[in-house]
Amino acid sequence: DQQVKQNSPSLSVQEGRISILNCDYTNSMFDYFLWYKKYPAEGPTFLISISSIKDKNEDGRFTVFLNKSAKHLSLHIVPSQPGDSAVYFCAASALWGSEKLVFGKGTKLTVNP
Amino acid sequence: EPEVTQTPSHQVTQMGQEVILRCVPISNHLYFYWYRQILGQKVEFLVSFYNNEISEKSEIFDDQFSVERPDGSNFTLKIRSTKLEDSAMYFCASSDREGDEQFFGPGTRLTVL
Secondary structure: OOOEEOOOOEEEEEOOOOEEEEEEEOOOOOOEEEEEEEOOOOOOEEEEEEEOOOOEEEEOOEEEEEEOOOOEEEEEEOOOOHHHOEEEEEEEEOOOOOOOOEEOOOEEEEEEO | OOOOEEEOOEEEEOOOOOEEEEEEOOOOOOEEEEEEEOOOOOEEEEEEEEOOEEEEEOOOOOOOEEEEOOOOOOEEEEEOOOOHHHOEEEEEEEEOOOOOOOEEOOOEEEEEO
16 A cells, blocks of 8 residues: 655755655545654654645745645755755645545655765 | 653563553644554554544554543553564654644654564
8 A cells, every 4th residue: 555655765965955855646535745854763743734725835945846636746955954864754644534644655865964 | 842742662562461652642732643663664544533532543453452541631552462563663643633734752662572
């Protein structure tokens, strides 16, 4: 059951450059999407979300883009900082009828100084 | 900043024993969740809880699992007779509105021997 897919297990970028993390989903009932960041031995930390009525949401260095027709979303981090190094999870839910979050497998981001 | 807390951080138990994992959600939140992550795998939804009853549960959440909100602050997950395959990180989460972002605790690492 891979309703939410993060096809890149890892990504390495230089400090100051843009990090782009991608996520695809298959369930057309999903209408709310979230990105979480996770450090080792900690729980997922909420970063940013977007509902299906929007195609972009921005919060400081983090921007999430949603392409509903392609069932694709991406997280942009600009500029990337070494402290951004973590595992990033994409998650989705269907606001009506289900509250559960369905997670992708995660992408490990490494930002090199 | 309010946060979700979980105890213990690490629980080691023998197969067949009962365990209770404890969580204190954020105080004004009304929706509570348990997720788990087996090593190397995705974060998986177990159960959601609202208004003192289970609102949704996954296939994983069988008769061996139960949840309870014994008082105004704690939210517990009980596994009646643990199996080796129950070994995982268990995350508690809470949210203040249906469909809002869920805030996660640091997790309890359960090891079943």
